Amino acid sequence: MKFLRLIHPLRRLLAAGLALSLTLSLAACGGGGSTPDLHNSSVRPLSAQFNARKAVAYSPYRTAVNEAGLAAETIPEANIKQDLELLIQAGFGLIRLFDSDDKVGRGTLQVIRKYNLDIKVQLGVYLQSGNEGFNQAQLSRAADLANSYSDIVLAVSVGNENMVSWSLNPISPETMAGYLKTLRAKISQPLTTDDNYAYWAGAQNSVVTDQIDFASLHTYPELDTVFVDKLWDWRQTDKPATDRAKAMMDAAITEARRQYQLARDHLNQMGRADLPITIGETGWNAVDVGKLKFRAHPVNQKMYLDRLAAWAAEGRSGAGPKAVFYFEAFDEPWKQGDDKWGLFNVKRQARYAIKDLIPAAQWVPSGDASEPATASLSDADAVYFQPAVINPAVAQDRYVIYADATTSSELREAGLQFDPFVKTFWQSVADFAPGDGPQALEVEPKPETWGWGMLYQSRSEVTTNLSGYANGSLRFSIKTTYPGKIEIGLISDTADRVQQEAYLQIASGSYGYVNDGNWHQVLIPVADFVSKNPKLDLSLILGRFVLADRYAYTGNAAGSDVKLTIDAVYWNK
Template sequence: MKFSRFNSMSIRPFQLGSAALALVMLCALASCGGGGVVPATGVQLRALSAQFAARKSVSYSPFRTLNRDTETVTAAQIKQDLDLLIAGKFTLLRLFDSSDNVSKLTLQVIRDNHLDVKVMLGVYIQGNNDAFNQAEIARGVALAQAYSDTVLAVSIGNETMVNWSFNPSTPAAMAAHIKTVRSQISQPVTTDDNWAFYASAPSTITDAIDFASIHTYPLADSVHNPHLWDWQQASVPAATRAVAMMDAAIVAAKKDYSTVRSYLDGKGLSKMPIVIGETGWKAIASGGETFRAHPVNQKMYFDRLSAWSAQGGTGPISIVYFEAFDEPWKNGDDNWALFNVNRQARYLIQSLYPASQWEAGTYSAADAVYYVPVVANAIITANRYASYADIAVAGEARPVETPVFNAWDGTTASYPEVSSSSAPADPSHSIEITPKPALAGWGWGVAQQLPTTADDLSNFGASGFLNFSIKTSYPGKIEVGFMTGSTTAGSAFDVYLPLAPGSYGYLNDGNWHQVSIPISAIVPHGAMAFGMTDASKAKLDLSRVTSPFVIADRYANTGKAQNSNDTTKLNIDAVFWSK
């Protein structure tokens, strides 16, 4: 999917009736665009089917478990999913690849059951893995040919060229893949990528495609580039701030689209249609989207997309909502979907389904979340401040607000609480961290965060210690520490010590060990957090500790090679500050 984290350009309070939703979600134009000639090449653009504008569209992936690599998806499961989507009139699916176990099976289910469903087929490109890519291209071509009555278009590659791509490929390589597919099928072709790529896409790509499929994620951008659009709306009274935020979100999405439209028009490609291939909003915050992600806010964004589609005119041909069903394997990048993993309808589409199929929870417009400035709590005067521990010690302080664990970028680690292992001095739970650095390449991190407040730990600065218990055989150094300030205020400051085995009680021999590090030893390693630009704001402030514990491995800081991608588990327990 998404993130505009490295690009300065980039990456619903009421319910509509089912008939109204059926009309507005995808019908952006009375008929689809396309056709005409690419000026630079003389190649005839293949027109998009009118079905793109006549159907509501959603991206679909069927995985239901924590490990998609070992999961067996059945035809019965896909049939269940498609029946649910058809009931809500979501009948144009974007598939991400041409795999046998998902896409081929999905197309077979559609045909075998005579389902009124059309598909935008994906061909997944895996960097420079030529053997994989050629096999995938062959599968995609075969499916597009065999299911030409169902496959309306083919998209080759997913977010491969935007500058923050986790799966990068060059425009030249992508153009070659696109042309290889296009030469063997009759459907129009594209490549799915972030709007920021398409806003300056080279002719190498625009000469090879029939339409542009762009991704816009105002929510993700608000996390990775907080100043790209004014999501906080801090000047708006609290009573109307949620509405103002969601209005600003749809304005941001429209701006992304308009930027691409203007760029293509300037290249003489005014006849090239644009599809929004991905956009959405989370129902649950799981990757730093505090004050933004909520079922009501998700519906507010969905409703605004629907209204945009209904306007027609010069807007996108269609909008593919991300996504149909939650996928637990995504960990912190989950919770975007129309349905939860149990196939229960979320608030944004409950008007389309009977109450028996709804997710638990009752909401109204008043439940929408919005930005609230971080509240500074009173100074901690106790000699011990425990942020994660089962056993309470007499006289200790605990965080005023219950902390939550989050992976950096929402995806770089999983971190369930387990009862299978715990520190001897603090039974009976621990946090079991499994790094998942392959998505990023630069490493991973997990932070224990206070969502809306900051604790004053300034009394621990001179003679305090950060203590925790750890069990791991993870190789080499790790980073541990804390964070002060907040990204929303532009004051986030990382304070992380590269910790080598044998230092401060830390050993990586697979047994439990208690680590105790002087705060004074961690502080010299502090630096402005990612995305912070004002050193007068982003600086050490122990009176505003917002993450009392952070554990990470940024390879550039620990001496590991880029893409080291070690996934050895680390168990963490008994986290406390002391003096």
């Protein structure tokens, strides 16, 4: 199964950590390495059309909702034609494709030729770590397509983020160099490989750079803020609130330029000042799909795109990248937590970033709960960092999540509810814990491949100050035969507005939990959650109670849908 852009939270964590180490130590890295057989001898120049055209990453998938659905999705010619016509309408004349398969690579090129569309292509070659047969087939198809559509294909890229040290689809530089050399002998177009800037800024030898005509670099300042919070100052708290959004987006493009310059300087040190650099991927989320509050928004996406356009114009006429491929044209729901990068949503409705180029009838309409209507937005709606507001501490002895029995000193907060991580189901049942009738909550897991979960929260992200329970406990009754461990968690906001989570993996026999099918009361000291994650802020609690099983953390076998009945859930001083 191919990935059009391999993404994983761990990947970003490792990426950002490497970014920080590069900032501190890049000056110590050297070039050197193998004897070149291309360097300074026959570098193929990027064409004037490649440099001049506005560029975007393109994938035609629409209906797949997960990775497994990609192979089954049929991509009609009419869909590709509609997509490309929209991109032309939005001013784009150069697209990056990620593979040379018949469905995407050949299918897109056929549509461009058949309808004489004014679109040029950087063709991709998708590689699979350890799958030589697959990789050689991709290389052969790429050579065929590059030659058959030489009037359309302006450049070819082999691989995608395979050599950076944190790659989840790793291919060694030596193996990559072999693939590049093989393909270069069969085509006439300039050749590259796409990778994160950290690879280009730290390449230890010239084995790859000796085989390419330009370096295609990826930079994601927005995502860097998630995993290395202080890599660049996105909060801009020294600015007044009215100036903070602009200051953040100015700082974001400054960080992208810095990452580019690290790569440029390192290539120069390797003796490759002649090697052009393009930005093969960069983008900004229009919608927060997790951990990007105060950053992801349609207006901020436009602000980043506008700044990229100015940078791209500089590169065409002087120093800087010779092309900038925006990531991406259209949303791809199959990526789930890595979606909402598109200038268009999956329904091919235009977001704010390109509204001036697309008729209003084709904008994101009102009524979409996941994002604001394009027509409702203005530049003033850009999001920016806002300090957390700490509410008065709950004074009562008991803070109730779910219980029938009442006490004289308790708080039952309005506006809160249980929500699933994805599809977990629950219902009230008459089988209740001793002393807490007449009902309890029966939870039926609907597991995904990674697990399942549910949490008690405010959908508007109102926090509760439960700092008074620091020496208290979280208590609940449970009846189940669920196999293996369960997870109980808390989620908080923080002063820096970076959400923190603390999950405890609880085995039968711990904290009073027993999975024998009888009722048992579980009592967890709140201090144990804080010990698990000292960054958890009890004065800014968002997820007041989380019940889950994430298999990577519990070690449980995947797929159990054994029901769990819970009752009398509350914090106690």
